[in-house]
Amino acid sequence: MIDAFTLDLLRNYLLVGAALFALGMLGFLSRRNLIVMFLSAEMMLQGTALSLVAFGRYHGNFTGQVFTIVILTVAACEASIALALIVILYNRRSSLDVTLWQDIREEGVPAASPAQEASEAEPIEPVPGPESYPILTPAGIEPAHPVQPWLERRK
Amino acid sequence: MSGFFVQNVWMIPCLPLLGAIIAALGARRLRSSSHVPVVAGIVLAFLLSCGALFSASPEATTWVGRWLPIGNLEVPVEFRVDGLTTMMLSMVTFVSSLVAIFAVGYMAGDPGYPRFFALIGLFVFSMTGLVLSNNYLLTYAFWEGVGVCSYLLIGHWHTRPAAASAALKAFLVNRIGDFGFAVAIIWLWAVLPDHDLSYGNILNGSTLAALPEAAKLGIPLLLFWAATAKSAQIPLYVWLPDAMEGPTPVSALIHAATMVTAGVYLIARSMPLIALAPGVQVLIAVTGCATALLSASIALTQNDLKRVMAYSTVSQLGYMFMGLGAGVSDVAQLAVMAAMFHLFTHAFFKGLLFLASGSVMHAMGDVIDMRRFGGLRHRLPFTHLTFAVGGLALAGIFPFAGFFSKDEILLALKSASYSGAGQGWGWVYLLIYWVAIVTVFMTAFYTARAYFMTFWGPEKLPSPEDPEAPRPEPGSGHGDHEPHGPGQGETHDHDHGHVGEESPPVMTLPLLILAVCALLAGICFGPTHLFEHHLHETFGWELLGHGEHGSDLATALISTIGGLLGIGLAYRFYAAESPVPGQLATRFRPLYEASLNKFYVDEAYDWVVVKTTKALAIVCEFLDIYLVDQLVIGIAKLPRKLGKDLLAGYQNGLIQFYAAVSALGVAVLLFILLLF
Numbered sequence: 001m002i003d004a005f006t007l008d009l010l011r012n013y014l015l016v017g018a019a020l021f022a023l024g025m026l027g028f029l030s031r032r033n034l035i036v037m038f039l040s041a042e043m044m045l046q047g048t049a050l051s052l053v054a055f056g057r058y059h060g061n062f063t064g065q066v067f068t069i070v071i072l073t074v075a076a077c078e079a080s081i082a083l084a085l086i087v088i089l090y091n092r093r094s095s096l097d098v099t100l101w102q103d104i105r106e107e108g109v110p111a112a113s114p115a116q117e118a119s120e121a122e123p124i125e126p127v128p129g130p131e132s133y134p135i136l137t138p139a140g141i142e143p144a145h146p147v148q149p150w151l152e153r154r155k
Numbered sequence: 156m157s158g159f160f161v162q163n164v165w166m167i168p169c170l171p172l173l174g175a176i177i178a179a180l181g182a183r184r185l186r187s188s189s190h191v192p193v194v195a196g197i198v199l200a201f202l203l204s205c206g207a208l209f210s211a212s213p214e215a216t217t218w219v220g221r222w223l224p225i226g227n228l229e230v231p232v233e234f235r236v237d238g239l240t241t242m243m244l245s246m247v248t249f250v251s252s253l254v255a256i257f258a259v260g261y262m263a264g265d266p267g268y269p270r271f272f273a274l275i276g277l278f279v280f281s282m283t284g285l286v287l288s289n290n291y292l293l294t295y296a297f298w299e300g301v302g303v304c305s306y307l308l309i310g311h312w313h314t315r316p317a318a319a320s321a322a323l324k325a326f327l328v329n330r331i332g333d334f335g336f337a338v339a340i341i342w343l344w345a346v347l348p349d350h351d352l353s354y355g356n357i358l359n360g361s362t363l364a365a366l367p368e369a370a371k372l373g374i375p376l377l378l379f380w381a382a383t384a385k386s387a388q389i390p391l392y393v394w395l396p397d398a399m400e401g402p403t404p405v406s407a408l409i410h411a412a413t414m415v416t417a418g419v420y421l422i423a424r425s426m427p428l429i430a431l432a433p434g435v436q437v438l439i440a441v442t443g444c445a446t447a448l449l450s451a452s453i454a455l456t457q458n459d460l461k462r463v464m465a466y467s468t469v470s471q472l473g474y475m476f477m478g479l480g481a482g483v484s485d486v487a488q489l490a491v492m493a494a495m496f497h498l499f500t501h502a503f504f505k506g507l508l509f510l511a512s513g514s515v516m517h518a519m520g521d522v523i524d525m526r527r528f529g530g531l532r533h534r535l536p537f538t539h540l541t542f543a544v545g546g547l548a549l550a551g552i553f554p555f556a557g558f559f560s561k562d563e564i565l566l567a568l569k570s571a572s573y574s575g576a577g578q579g580w581g582w583v584y585l586l587i588y589w590v591a592i593v594t595v596f597m598t599a600f601y602t603a604r605a606y607f608m609t610f611w612g613p614e615k616l617p618s619p620e621d622p623e624a625p626r627p628e629p630g631s632g633h634g635d636h637e638p639h640g641p642g643q644g645e646t647h648d649h650d651h652g653h654v655g656e657e658s659p660p661v662m663t664l665p666l667l668i669l670a671v672c673a674l675l676a677g678i679c680f681g682p683t684h685l686f687e688h689h690l691h692e693t694f695g696w697e698l699l700g701h702g703e704h705g706s707d708l709a710t711a712l713i714s715t716i717g718g719l720l721g722i723g724l725a726y727r728f729y730a731a732e733s734p735v736p737g738q739l740a741t742r743f744r745p746l747y748e749a750s751l752n753k754f755y756v757d758e759a760y761d762w763v764v765v766k767t768t769k770a771l772a773i774v775c776e777f778l779d780i781y782l783v784d785q786l787v788i789g790i791a792k793l794p795r796k797l798g799k800d801l802l803a804g805y806q807n808g809l810i811q812f813y814a815a816v817s818a819l820g821v822a823v824l825l826f827i828l829l830l831f
Contacts, residue, residue, distance in 0.1 A: 025818060029811050037810075098810055105808025112809055 005057050013054030020047030032114065034086045034096045038079075045075050160206040161215045161236045167203050167244060168283040170196040171251075175276025182269035189269035193276040194255045200283065201248035204241065211241040213694040216289055216355070223292070228350045235289040235354060238692030239495065243286040243420060246499055250412040250506045251279045253665035257510050258404035260662035261517055267311055271402065274311075278304035282413050286420060290353040291340050294421070298336065298385070301414045302329045308409060309401040321400040328394040332384020332418075339377035346370045358427045358695035366431070375435040378425055379442075386418025387469045388476060389446045393757055396465040403513030406461060411468045411509050412502040419475045419498050426482065426491050427698045433483050437580050440480025440568075444587040447473030449754065451597040455604070456740075456750040460512045460523050463605045464505070467549065470598060471501050477591060478564040481571035481584060485702035489570065492690050493563035499686065500556035500676050504548035507669035511542035514658045514666065515609060522617040525605065530614035534655055537663040539610045541670040546606045548673040550599035550718045556677030558715070563681070565591055565710045574702075595714045599721025607729035616655050 020043055027040030049068040056064020086096070093100045102111045174196025178189045185191070215236040223230040234240075255275055262271055281300030288294045303326075310322030343357065344350050346367055356362060366374075382388070387395035398410045409415070422429055422439070429435060447470045454466035478494030516523050518535055532539040548555035551562070568591060572584035657663065680686035690696070728736045740747040749755065805816075 029815050029818070032811075101810070102808030104806075106803045106806035109804060109807050112807055 005060075007058075010054055010058045013057075014051055017047045017049075017051035017054065020044070020050060022047075032098050034089060034098055037098065038082050038086065042075065042079070045071060158210070160203065160210045161217050163203070164207055164217055164234050164236050164287060165219045165232075167200045167207070167248070168280045168287065170200045170203070171276040171279035171283070172196070175273045175280065178269050178276060179273035182273070185269060187263070187268060190255065190259045190272045193272040194252070194259070196276055197248060197252045197255050197279050200279065201245070201252050204244040204248045204283075207236055208241045208245050208689075211236055211238050211689070211692045213237050213692055213697075230290060230292045230352065232293060233289040233353065234287040235694060236287075237694045238690045239420070239423060239696075240286050240693075242495065242499065242686075242689060243416075244283055246502050247282050247286065247413045248279065250502050250669075251275070251282075251408055253669055254404045254408040254412075254506065254510065257407075257513070257662050257665040258402070260659050261404055261513055262402060265402075271308070271311055274304055274307050275404075275408070278308065278409060278414070282417070285417055289355065290351075291343060291357070292352050294424075295333075295336055295340055298381075298417060298421075299333065301409075301417060302326065302333065302385075305329070305398070305409050305414055308405040309398045311402050311405065312400075315400070318400040321394075321397040325394040325398050328391050329384050332381045332391060335377045335380030335384075336421075339374050339381065342370060342374055342377065354424065354694060358425070358698070360698055363427060363431060363698075371431045372435065375425070375429045375432045376438075378421060378429070379435060379439055382418030382422050382476075383442065384418070385421075386415050386472045386476070387446075388418070388442050388473065389449065392446060392450065392469050393760060395469055396462055396753070399459075399461040399465045403461065403509060403516060406465070407506045407509030407513065410465065412506040415468065415472060416475070416498050416502070419472065419479065419494060422476075422479050423491050423495055426479070426487065427695045429479070430482060430487050430699060433578055433580065436480045436483055437583055438480070440477050440571075440584065440587050443473040443476025443478075443480055444590050445473075446470070447477065447594045448590055448597075451594050451601065452750055453753050454601040455597060456747060457601075458525050460515065460525050460605055460609065461509070463525075463601055464508055464512055467508075467598065467601065468505055470594065471497070471505065471549070474561065474564055474591065474594075475501070477587060478567055481564070481567040481587075482699065483571050483578070483580070483584075484574045485700040486567055486570045486574050487699035488696060488701035489563075490567035491696070491699065492687055493560065493567045495690060496681065496686050497557075497560035497564055499680070500548070500560040500673070503669055503676050504545045504556055504673040507541060507545035507666065507673050508549060510662075510666055510669065511538050511545060514538040514662055515542075517658050517662065518655060519617050524617075524621075525608040527617040527621045528615055529608060529612040530610065532610040533614070535610075535657050537657060537666060541663075541666040542606060542610065544670040544673050546602045548677070549602045550722060551595055551714055552599075552718050552722075553711075553715060554674075554678045556673050556675070558711075558718075559677035559681035561595065562706075562711050562714060565595075565714055566707050569707060569710060592713055592717055596717035596721045599718040600725050601721075603722040603725030604729050607725055611730045612732065 024040045024042070024044030024047060027043065028037050031037050031040065049071050052064040052067050052071075054064070056062060056067075089101070090096055099112065099114055105111065171193065174192035174194070177192035178185065181192075182189060217234050217236065219232040219234060221229065222232045255272070258271065258275065262268055265271065278301060281297045281304055285294055285297035285301060288297060306322050306326040309325050310318050312318045313322070340352065344352060347357065347362070348365070349356070351357075384391040384394075395410055395415065399406050401410070429439075450466040450469035450473065454463050454470065457463045457466065475494045475497050478490050478497060480490075481493075482488075482490035512523070515528075515531065515535065515538055518531070518538070519528050522528065544555065548557040551557040565588060568584055568588040572581045572588060574581075727733065752758075805812075
């Protein structure tokens with residue numbers, strides 16, 4: 001061992017990994033754009049991979065790295081499939097909004113309409129204070145987009 | 156050379172099995188020549204058996220292979236080649252060969268032709284294995300094997316409900332007996348110090364002496380229980396008459412000559428063990444005697460030729476058991492040999508009688524009701540001649556085979572009445588002796604009745620206009636309570652163009668050979684003591700008591716007079732039209748009706764056993780539907796209720812919602828993991 005990879009160092013790595021994972025999860029749960037959701041999932045994967053590499057370094061073996069390389073390979077494959085699926089889904093509905101795909105819900109359950117709910121919700125006031133958080137656009141509002149003539153034709 | 160036959164004795168069961176496999180696998184290709192491999196296999200087995208006959212010795216065994224290694228108990232496939240086994244082997248393979256050849260003619264054109272021969276081969280395999288095996292477990296396996304073959308062959312024409320139910324009845328009744336056998340084997344296993352079930356270990360003096368008292372009484376009793384089912388004795392004889400629903404060659408082979416003697420064989424094989432319990436021996440003799448008398452009196456009035464023969468078989472098996480039961484103290488060896496000798500001769504003449512009945516049936520276009528034909532002696536000369544020989548042998552007339560063997564049994568019974576006197580059983584044996592002589596008279600009467608009704612009197616061929624043909628007329632005194640109307644007969648694809656003609660040579664030749672045997676088997680092997688000397692080579696029988704027993708002229712005389720009297724009476728009644736039988740039937744109407752209806756034994760069983768079982772089945776059905784089923788249905792409804800009514804509302808189709816629930820679930824699990 002050239003330099004000591006102490007527990008403190010490991011903790012830093014793990015913290016970053018956990019943050020990546022948590023942010024990814026947050027993004028996945030809150031965003032409605034299919035591509036963004038997919039990117040968030042990738043981020044969760046990277047958080048895990050980072051932790052694994054850190055563990056591997058801490059224990060002084062290659063297990064974590066090998067694992068990570070496998071994950072990257074799988075992630076690449078998965079990305080290609082996911083993007084292909086997204087293309088198909090887009091072609092079907094001319095939109096990347098995931099809430100348009102509520103067909104799998106149980107019979108009798110009313111369809112949710114997050115865009116409607118968000119537009120009717122009270123606007124979020126910025127929290128006053130010296131260290132005010134940045135104001136994010138409320139998630140889930142369907143951006144206005146023009147209907148393309150070639151899409152019209154397809155319908 | 157003698158070593159060769161002992162070493163290769165395994166080929167005797169395997170050759171018919173090979174034939175059966177070829178016949179079964181090549182059924183499509185062989186079609187109407189399916190009999191070739193099976194007949195060839197059985198005939199070769201017979202030739203090998205003849206070789207084995209001359210190399211028999213009490214200690215000759217051959218180890219074929221490992222079978223069941225359980226812990227340190229090893230049950231091998233081991234064959235014993237001693238006097239009893241080789242005698243049975245030769246008899247079984249000889250009769251099987253002839254019956255198989257007969258069946259080539261009889262079964263010609265049957266749609267199940269290959270199946271029939273495959274099963275015959277399988278049966279010969281099981282039967283030869285049964286008599287060859289050297290331990291109780293292997294015997295039991297083959298014992299079940301012959302039971303299955305019997306079931307399948309009785310139900311050969313399985314589309315007929317009567318045949319299907321007869322097969323089922325035979326199988327179920329046999330299961331009752333098999334249960335006794337199984338318990339006997341388990342008991343033996345438990346009481347033997349080294350758990351070795353081979354005959355060599357069990358049937359020797361020191362092992363037998365070391366058995367606990369309860370086992371000395373119980374195991375013979377259980378073995379006899381097993382024998383009553385297989386060999387059709389009271390109370391389990393009811394399956395055998397119904398088994399006549401099978402093709403006639405099957406009746407001749409399995410239900411007259413070979414399989415039904417398996418019980419006799421088992422008792423004879425275990426004779427050193429049985430001889431430990433004189434009480435059981437008395438029971439065996441009494442059962443045999445009662446069976447012989449009962450079934451002979453049923454046979455007196457039956458109108459179905461095959462059924463007369465079936466009851467006669469039950470009766471003759473009763474004789475064998477009388478013989479076995481007479482084996483007390485110093486009569487033991489004489490008695491068991493008498494029983495085996497009767498088994499031996501009975502195989503020939505009863506096989507002959509059945510095949511001759513089959514030949515009559517073949518010629519009569521599958522009609523078997525004796526009232527519908529008569530005077531056939533000119534039309535069927537060979538069948539007539541051979542039936543007469545078989546009948547005389549069955550009636551026990553000098554010099555036919557039955558005379559010698561029946562006489563020996565009577566002699567054994569008489570000797571037992573002296574020897575058994577010391578144990579207080581003398582009077583029982585004397586009673587049995589006299590009942591047996593009465594039965595001789597009855598046997599001669601019903602045999603002669605069947606013979607005269609079939610072959611004498613004015614010539615008459617079955618026609619659809621017979622009063623007996625479609626349905627018995629109520630109140631005519633000829634109520635036919637058989638499960639099938641006799642007119643329906645055995646419906647297989649026979650070419651009915653040859654009604655009333657003698658059967659082809661392939662059927663008459665076996666008849667002639669068997670007739671010669673029925674004529675000579677007694678006089679060749681009986682008085683010359685050839686049979687006795689051969690059976691002296693049997694393992695374990697040197698333990699049986701033996702004393703000097705001269706022949707008894709008085710018994711021979713009485714039984715012959717009884718037999719002649721029976722034949723004479725039947726001649727008076729049935730050789731020509733005579734009003735006497737009808738008058739007698741009216742005079743003793745209740746007795747006649749009872750005999751005709753088989754003493755209502757089947758009905759009684761139906762009430763006592765079948766009805767009770769059905770009632771129990773209804774209770775079980777009720778419990779099943781309302782308790783077990785409801786429980787199962789209730790459990791099956793639970794997930795549905797849980798999913799449909801409770802959780803389905805959360806199935807809203809939003810992917811993020813699902814993801815959130817999964818994440819929460821993982822969080823809860825992690826929390827629990829941290830907690831503990």
